[in-house]
Amino acid sequence: MLEGSLEAKRAELLALDGVGEETADSILLYGAGLPIFVVDAYTRRICERLGFNAGEKYAEVQSFFMERLPRGVNIYQGLHALIVEVSKRHCKKEPACDGCHLAPKCARARRGKGHSAKVNI
Numbered sequence: 001m002l003e004g005s006l007e008a009k010r011a012e013l014l015a016l017d018g019v020g021e022e023t024a025d026s027i028l029l030y031g032a033g034l035p036i037f038v039v040d041a042y043t044r045r046i047c048e049r050l051g052f053n054a055g056e057k058y059a060e061v062q063s064f065f066m067e068r069l070p071r072g073v074n075i076y077q078g079l080h081a082l083i084v085e086v087s088k089r090h091c092k093k094e095p096a097c098d099g100c101h102l103a104p105k106c107a108r109a110r111r112g113k114g115h116s117a118k119v120n121i
């Protein structure tokens with residue numbers, strides 16, 4: 001199992017019942033140590049809120065990142081880990097923008113959504 005090129009390995013995983021793109025790519029990136037960027041709900045949310053025109057489909061969002069980043073397992077794993085961390089702390093469905101380093105670039109934060117009512121004087 002999982003012989004050949006990254007594309008062949010991915011196709012083999014996708015042929016399994018219940019394995020979608022995110023799962024296949026997670027197995028390849030984190031399990032097999034192969035350079036493929038994982039797209040999840042966190043990635044899509046951050047892209048939307050930062051105004052990245054990354055696309056609607058999984059492959060479009062994945063290409064958006066893979067075309068702009070140096071190819072590398074550590075880079076893809078590191079960025080994905082940062083996206084997950086920011087999403088869990090700040091960029092939730094109901095955002096908590098206070099203290100988020102991305103807030104100055106985030107349209108939702110600039111509109112005031114997600115900031116606490118507390119004012120620091």
